[in-house]
Amino acid sequence: MESTAKRKFSVREIREDFPALRQLIYGKNLIYFDNGATSQKPQFVLDAINRYYSKDNANIHRGVHYLSQKSTSDYEDARKFIANYINANSTNEIIFTKGTTDGINLVASSFGELLKEGDEIIISAMEHHSNIVPWQMLCERKKCVLRVIPITKKGDLIIEEYEKLLSSKTKLVALTHISNTLGTINPIKEIIEKAHLVGAKVLIDGAQSIQHKKIDVKDLNCDFFVFSSHKVFGPTGIGVLYGKEKILEKMPPYQGGGDMIKKVTFEKTTYNELPFKFEAGTPHIAGGICLGKALEYVSQFNMEDIENHEMMLADYAQDLLSTFEDMNIIGESKKKTSVVSFVVDGVHPFDLGTLLDKQGIAVRTGHHCTQPLMDFYKIPGTVRASFAFYNTKEEIDVFIAAVEKGISMLK
Amino acid sequence: MTLEEKQLAIIEEFSMFDDWMDKYEYIIELGKDLPKIDDSKKSDDKLITGCQSNVWLDSNFDDGKMTFFADSDAIITKGIIGLLIQVLNNEKPEDIAKSDLHFINGIGLHEHLSPTRSNGLASMVKKMKMEALKVC
Numbered sequence: 301m302e303s304t305a306k307r308k309f310s311v312r313e314i315r316e317d318f319p320a321l322r323q324l325i326y327g328k329n330l331i332y333f334d335n336g337a338t339s340q341k342p343q344f345v346l347d348a349i350n351r352y353y354s355k356d357n358a359n360i361h362r363g364v365h366y367l368s369q370k371s372t373s374d375y376e377d378a379r380k381f382i383a384n385y386i387n388a389n390s391t392n393e394i395i396f397t398k399g400t401t402d403g404i405n406l407v408a409s410s411f412g413e414l415l416k417e418g419d420e421i422i423i424s425a426m427e428h429h430s431n432i433v434p435w436q437m438l439c440e441r442k443k444c445v446l447r448v449i450p451i452t453k454k455g456d457l458i459i460e461e462y463e464k465l466l467s468s469k470t471k472l473v474a475l476t477h478i479s480n481t482l483g484t485i486n487p488i489k490e491i492i493e494k495a496h497l498v499g500a501k502v503l504i505d506g507a508q509s510i511q512h513k514k515i516d517v518k519d520l521n522c523d524f525f526v527f528s529s530h531k532v533f534g535p536t537g538i539g540v541l542y543g544k545e546k547i548l549e550k551m552p553p554y555q556g557g558g559d560m561i562k563k564v565t566f567e568k569t570t571y572n573e574l575p576f577k578f579e580a581g582t583p584h585i586a587g588g589i590c591l592g593k594a595l596e597y598v599s600q601f602n603m604e605d606i607e608n609h610e611m612m613l614a615d616y617a618q619d620l621l622s623t624f625e626d627m628n629i630i631g632e633s634k635k636k637t638s639v640v641s642f643v644v645d646g647v648h649p650f651d652l653g654t655l656l657d658k659q660g661i662a663v664r665t666g667h668h669c670t671q672p673l674m675d676f677y678k679i680p681g682t683v684r685a686s687f688a689f690y691n692t693k694e695e696i697d698v699f700i701a702a703v704e705k706g707i708s709m710l711k
Numbered sequence: 712m713t714l715e716e717k718q719l720a721i722i723e724e725f726s727m728f729d730d731w732m733d734k735y736e737y738i739i740e741l742g743k744d745l746p747k748i749d750d751s752k753k754s755d756d757k758l759i760t761g762c763q764s765n766v767w768l769d770s771n772f773d774d775g776k777m778t779f780f781a782d783s784d785a786i787i788t789k790g791i792i793g794l795l796i797q798v799l800n801n802e803k804p805e806d807i808a809k810s811d812l813h814f815i816n817g818i819g820l821h822e823h824l825s826p827t828r829s830n831g832l833a834s835m836v837k838k839m840k841m842e843a844l845k846v847c
Contacts, residue, residue, distance in 0.1 A: 326731055648785040650763040651739075656785075658731040666763050680784065681763070709732075709739055710786055 302411040309605035314690050317342040328660025331695045336480050336686030337664050338530045348593040352586040385595045388518040392545050392574040396588050399539035400507040401430040403526030408434035410551040417443040420469040425450040426479040429669040431505045455482035455631040470500040477509035481633025481668040483639030492522050512637045514603040517542050534594030539586030583661025606689045610638035613687040620700045630682050638687040647710045649681045655706035717798045718814035725818040743788030750783040759831040764788045766831035772846040776801045807843035
């Protein structure tokens with residue numbers, strides 16, 4: 301699926317690629333609007349998973365036999381593809397992880413070892429728990445200080461407050477590229493530049509951006525970038541930590557075990573080179589290979605076509621939802637991705653989510669693992685519809701009618 | 712009616728609905744009809760926190776029988792609470808403690824009582840039985 305000429309963007313044809321979209325739920329056509337939680341998988345990826353386990357399955361890196369060499373080269377080819385996809389300098393900068401959370405924990409644990417008492421870490425008020433808790437744990441362990449960039453009611457970072465938090469004590473800024481709850485696209489390039497001026501490193505949580513935006517780590521100049529495969533049409537249980545090679549070199553290993561060592565004696569163990577230094581144990585081989593395939597699938601398209609279609613959907617949904625009485629859209633940044641979070645006065649998100657489910661519509665309800673953000677808005681949770689490039693305007697029409705019906709039953 | 716007869720009556724009642732939305736409409740009405748617990752009485756010891764919705768539970772033991780009062784911030788959760796209360800109220804604590812609440816399964820709402828559903832209901836049933844055991 302090498303792609304110099306990009307594939308024509310046809311939603312009808314794209315939907316054909318995703319078998320999970322063609323099913324009935326409670327007798328209704330499935331409308332899948334929970335893409336912020338996870339994406340469906342194209343047949344291209346499903347075939348690759350099947351091919352790996354039915355033909356190529358073997359443990360990698362040290363086998364002399366044919367299958368081991370084939371799976372090793374497929375796994376390492378995937379790493380190369382991913383490095384190119386996000387424009388990393390080399391495969392040494394691509395660490396396979398279990399996912400975004402694992403990547404953040406790796407950095408908190410390993411890069412965190414280099415921090416000392418009084419050092420400061422900056423996050424924001426819109427972070428997912430995965431980009432809060434590892435830093436809190438690190439701060440407890442190393443007696444560091446956690447600072448939080450506040451946000452406006454509309455859901456934008458207050459940059460002037462961020463600037464005030466920056467100082468020579470700041471060692472790391474860990475920030476989400478796109479908020480999973482609000483959909484806000486943060487101005488990360490500007491944030492990264494400002495952090496670098498005080499000598500701080502920057503980790504970008506790309507869990508919600510890798511499927512919506514072209515990622516160029518060199519252009520962003522971020523020090524770390526983490527994402528999960530399953531949000532970008534690949535399998536679960538695998539993700540990537542990108543890190544600048546110079547920084548990764550300085551970081552101690554994260555976990556010990558096979559694959560991450562050069563030589564082991566009972567007296568002393570020497571560690572393997574990058575990227576293997578951070579990959580202990582048999583990895584998720586099928587996952588790595590098929591994440592490569594998922595990105596290969598996405599790369600057939602112009603990312604701009606994907607973005608335009610998704611934004612059209614989000615604007616359409618948000619405009620229609622805004623006409624409802626007692627409707628509150630949570631997250632009204634001017635720079636948003638295809639997420640619409642909302643609460644209706646007098647209607648509990650759980651109730652509306654349950655009624656949408658029974659009408660065949662998958663949305664997410666609750667706090668979306670962003671409890672501090674819910675506290676900020678003083679709400680128990682939201683209903684969140686998150687769109688992918690395979691969703692349609694017609695689906696939104698059905699969704700809007702279902703929301704209307706749900707509200708009328710609940711009020 | 713015995714506890715078992717009450718369960719069978721609910722299953723019978725629900726068998727009339729062949730559409731999920733009708734079933735939920737009925738549950739929502741039950742939720743709306745269930746008396747509220749006064750906000751001042753919603754103390755933390757009565758609160759069962761769920762990931763999706765919260766439940767408050769209070770109980771009384773009088774004349775050998777249990778009475779439960781419960782409330783939730785979500786109306787569907789509250790409707791299901793209404794059903795549980797219908798079945799368990801005015802029963803002997805020992806019958807409550809050993810009860811098999813199969814009607815939830817029988818009316819197709821078992822998912823709401825799954826601990827992974829995180830609406831506080833599974834913990835509520837556990838707490839109802841614990842309260843009953845305390846006075847057994």
